[in-house]
Amino acid sequence: MGVNIEKVFGENVFDDAVMKVRLPKSDYETVKKLMYEGGEITEDLADVVAQAMKEWALEKGATHFTHVFQPYVISVGAEKHDSFASVPIDGKIENTFTGKDLLMGEPDASSFPSGGLRATCGARGYTAWDITSPVYVKEDTLCIPTAFCSYTGESLDTKTPLLKAMHAVSKQGVRLMRLFGDQDTKRIFSYVGPEQEYFLVDREKYLKRPDLMYSGRTLFGAMPPKGQEMDDHYFGAIKPRVKAFMEDINVQLWKLGITAKTEHNEVAPAQHEIAPIFSISNVALDNNLLVMDVLKKTATKHGLVCLLHEKPFDGINGSGKHNNWSLTTDDGINLFKPGKKPEENKLFQLVLACTMAAVDRHAVLLRLAASNTGNDHRLGANEAPPAIISSFLGTQLSKVLEHLEKSEPEDLMLAGKQGMKLDIARIPELLIDNTDRNRTSPFAFTGNRFEFRAVGSEANCASAMLALNAAVAEQLKTFKTEVDAKIADGKETFAAILEVLRKDIKECKAIHFDGNGYSDEWKAEAARRGLDCETSVPVIFDNYLKESSVRMFESTGVMTRKELEARNEVKWETYTKKIQIEARVLGDLAMNHIIPTATRYQTSLIDNVYKMKDLFPADKASALSSRNLEIIEDIANRTNFIKEKVDEMVEARKVANKIESEREKAIAYHDKIVPMLEAIRYHIDKLELVVDDQIWTLPKYRELLFIR
Ligand code: ADP
Ligand code: MG
DSSP states (O other): OOOOHHHHTTTTEEOHHHHHHHSOHHHHHHHHHHHHHOOOOOHHHHHHHHHHHHHHHHHTTOOEEEEEBOBTTOSSOBOOEEESBOOOBTTBOOBOOOHHHHHEEOOOOTTSOOTTSSOGGGOOEEEEEOTTSOEEEETTEEEEEEEEEETTSOBOBSHHHHHHHHHHHHHHHHHHHHHTTOOOOOOEEEEEEEEEEEEEEEHHHHTTOHHHHHHSSOSOOOOOSSOSTTOOSTTOOOOHHHHHHHHHHHHHHHHTTOOEEEEEEOSSTTEEEEEEOOEEHHHHHHHHHHHHHHHHHHHHHTTEEEEOOSOSSTTSOOOBEEEEEEEEETTOOBTTSOOSSGGGHHHHHHHHHHHHHHHHHTHHHHHHHTOOTTGGGTTTSSSSOOSSOOEEOOHHHHHHHHHHHHSOHHHHBOGGGOSBOOOOTTHHHHHHSGGGOOTTOSEEEOSSSEEEOOOBTTSOTHHHHHHHHHHHHHHHHHHHHHHHHHHHTTOOHHHHHHHHHHHHHHHTGGGBOOSOTTSHHHHHHHHHTTOOOOOOHHHHGGGGGSHHHHHHHHHTTSOOHHHHHHHHHHHHHHHHHHHHHHHHHHHHHIIIIIHHHHHHHHHHHHHHHHHHHHHSOHHHHHHHTHHHHHHHHHHHHHHHHHHHHHHHHHHHHHHHHTOOSHHHHHHHIIIIIHHHHHHHHHHHHHHHHHSOTTTOOSOOHHHHSOOO
């Protein structure tokens, strides 16, 4: 296509360069300061910024503006568009966009489930500009990233608690730095680089699969003769049609200031990945929602459909979203990057150990944060991280922790108490080397960051990132408090740090696992270690309301008990609705597609059997028809079974729907309906293999998975 990235990058973003040119110098500086340090923006200043934004957006062809917000029930950004048009005076209208329009919105949006935080009658919800995430133009609309709260101040979105969690980890990180004599660091930034996986299928074929259209995944489909067993798709040459699609999305994303960096084919056929360069968490996650949006819309343009569901095809790898996460000081020091000299590593080891301790303490919460209806099919299925949370460190770091734990504090102190006697100068090189990587770990250290791999491809990863940042913030705080207590008791600072560190390392040992996370031995071992092995998603949701979770979220100021309760109501409700849709679609398709098609084929076989009788003597005819008779019987048995199960499923749904509690209802759907979906599917897939291909109207896996 010959696009110059340098020229187009950020073209549609109201970024620093644009602000510098379009805002008066002092206003520009105030805005920059607010972006960096936070604080209230005055309405006067907001008016100036809004005016500049409007002019810029009009030049880009925008006619509308919108506050983009992230209700926690859905994983895409929600938008309500308003045009710039003012009230007409003498038949003339003007383009208007004021500071007030920029700062705050009141989308009705009362139909989003709020878990009881907003009664529909008084459903006031407000959106407030997130000044730290850039404004951009998408199609004909000026888009303003916003936080979404109720009239009474509770968060109704994923961005608000994420921003709070980022603030919490920053505050506690800075306090910790002071312990090491650092007086300069003012902020710690949490970074994320989300790797987005997705499938592409042909649009024509997609439109013939109501299950894909309504539930995002195929609810039946026999395995194709060739799946992913040869691994020949992985990193393989990209097909021209897909390549054209990728080029298109890259250009759009670059224009939106998103550094689409890596693109490649993934393990499964028709599966791909796009990874941007990491950035500050709230911006990276806003961007990820944009990436998902652009992927979907652009696919349509190319006669394709982008599937973001975690498990669109049974028996074929699903899609995840690896969250590469790190903490970096405002001076650019990555706290997860081991230093070259032993004394530089004190802080690194400490933050590492605190992270492990946080993951250990809140493992179930992290598992929850990565759980949704779709991801349930993927986690623990030998293709994605296991459903049990553990953390991989690699040989070198494991040795370091072991050394710290086993040695006496005196042995660890260098003469002059300057640092620790640990020769880990070569850790960075060793770890970044791919040989010391473990793809089966849900939370793996990868040299200068942790990679949280359990998150699903369709999720808004803010849920996972806010839980992680908040958990680490709590742990850093606890650590500092314990060290301070020891110092107050007369312990020398470094000795106090070492004592607490060693205690933490000992306590969080259960979570540390470097072996094969896919193996059955690990499942047994994890249970022995007392790790949580629960697999039912609606039950996993309970962990939001565990006392340790509530305490952690409240003490870090990220979410209140009321907000957590509301979120859980919505989680259960959403879970139920998704299975409900799947059950309806599968029931309908079974009754009006599968059974009629199989019966038509069966009738043609019966016809054949009768005609054989006309042609041959009775004995010979029945011998010659034996194969057909078998198939006729097989079809009768399977279609009978399917019909019975569909009826049973309808009844089971009626019973479940009467359950008042959202939790119990979701559990009923999980325990009763999901197994029925699987049982019905089994027989449909068998029928697909025997029924004449000519009359089977629904595109098969082999057609869906291979794009020509
Ligand atoms: P992988 O080999 O794990 O598939 P990719 O290149 O696909 O790696 O993606 C790695 C992601 O990690 C990218 O988004 C990259 O920007 C991000 N990343 C690299 N370093 C850091 C860091 N220090 N903190 C957070 N993310 C990082
Ligand atoms: Mg990758």
